[in-house]
Amino acid sequence: MDSIVVGFELMAHVDETLIRFVHEYGAWTYAVLFLVIFCETGLVATPFLPGDSLLFSAGALAAAGALDLFSLCALLSLAAVAGDAANYAFGRTVVARWLSRSRLVNRSHLARAESFYRTHGGKAIVLARFAPILRTFAPFVAGMARMRYERFLVFNLLGGVGWVGLCAGFGYLFGNLPVVKENFTAVLIAIVLVSLLPAVAGLVRDRREVL
Numbered sequence: 001m002d003s004i005v006v007g008f009e010l011m012a013h014v015d016e017t018l019i020r021f022v023h024e025y026g027a028w029t030y031a032v033l034f035l036v037i038f039c040e041t042g043l044v045a046t047p048f049l050p051g052d053s054l055l056f057s058a059g060a061l062a063a064a065g066a067l068d069l070f071s072l073c074a075l076l077s078l079a080a081v082a083g084d085a086a087n088y089a090f091g092r093t094v095v096a097r098w099l100s101r102s103r104l105v106n107r108s109h110l111a112r113a114e115s116f117y118r119t120h121g122g123k124a125i126v127l128a129r130f131a132p133i134l135r136t137f138a139p140f141v142a143g144m145a146r147m148r149y150e151r152f153l154v155f156n157l158l159g160g161v162g163w164v165g166l167c168a169g170f171g172y173l174f175g176n177l178p179v180v181k182e183n184f185t186a187v188l189i190a191i192v193l194v195s196l197l198p199a200v201a202g203l204v205r206d207r208r209e210v211l
Helices: 002-012 014-025 028-042 052-063 069-101 107-128 134-144 149-174 178-182 184-210
Strands: none
Touching (some): 028 052, 028 134
């Protein structure tokens, strides 16, 4: 319950909540950030938690000296990779077993999902990292579609480290600029919209191929 409350506070006022946590809890802030990133990527039930905006805000605080950038990126990369791995495992074990026994499942749809992840699974795992909501479900579906774990792990590492590094890095470089600080909410909205661009581009491309 406490983690859910923290998540809603972060969504409403990411920058203000992080500053308050740093002042009140010091090094424990890293643990809170780890938990939020892990849950946002690792639990199908919590795709609403902040990801890109949280990393950007944390990077801005690191630039101000409130957090250590290297520790931040290392710890949150671990959280992102572990979250995707947990999500994959749940889809591969619990859900896949249920699908194999259920009469409600369309076998042709499941076969298409498995074929897609054999061919495009790596790209999907990496690109989904930069799209809110999708990054929560991509590893789950990969597990459900029985994507080979060794291949999944490689792209999980690439996507997780790249996502954390880019978002936190941009926050570190630009988060404390006056124009950014004065328009922080607009910047966070822009980050979410930009994060969705790869998914939108992929849908448009697939639609053109079908037509």
